[in-house]
Amino acid sequence: MLVYKDNLFILGASENTIEVIDTTRDKLTDTIVLPTEGFSTKINKIDGTNLALVTDAKAGKYIILNLDTKAVIASNPIATPVSSIVVANKIKKIGK
Numbered sequence: 463m464l465v466y467k468d469n470l471f472i473l474g475a476s477e478n479t480i481e482v483i484d485t486t487r488d489k490l491t492d493t494i495v496l497p498t499e500g501f502s503t504k505i506n507k508i509d510g511t512n513l514a515l516v517t518d519a520k521a522g523k524y525i526i527l528n529l530d531t532k533a534v535i536a537s538n539p540i541a542t543p544v545s546s547i548v549v550a551n552k553i554k555k556i557g558k
Contacts, residue, residue, distance in 0.1 A: 464505045464514060466529040473505045473516065480505065480516070482532055496525055497537045519543050 464471040469491070470483040478500070482492040496502055500521025507514045507529070516525040522543040526536040 464507055464529075466507065466512075466514075469529070469532075471505060471514070471527075471529070473502055475502050478502050480527070492532045494527070494532055494534065497534060498523060498525065500543070517544050 463473070465485070468484060468486045470485050472481045472483065473479075474481060478496040478498050480494040480496065481490055482494065483489065484491045496516060498518050498521045500518040500523070502516050502525070503519040504517045505514050505527070506517075512528060512530045513535075514527045514529055516527060518524065520543055522541065523537055523539045524544070525534055526538075527533070528535050
């Protein structure tokens with residue numbers, strides 16, 4: 463789950479959907495269908511943006527979601543299926 467503004471984004475892993483609930487009215491407002499046949503496992507907001515990453519532990523891809531428009535804006539393959547992704551500005555190499 464992820465809270466953004468007045469919305470609660472709930473990831474349905476086996477259905478590959480995200481249900482959006484308006485927390486001020488306690489009402490389901492949107493269902494976002496994710497472009498994957500895998501098993502979407504986690505949704506993480508990218509700090510300082512209106513974007514979130516959805517990871518897929520089975521299909522080997524990640525999905526970028528615009529939280530304001532409640533729309534998928536990109537779906538990208540990755541070499542290894544992952545259950546979580548961390549986005550960072552800088553990477554510090556150990557021993558360098």
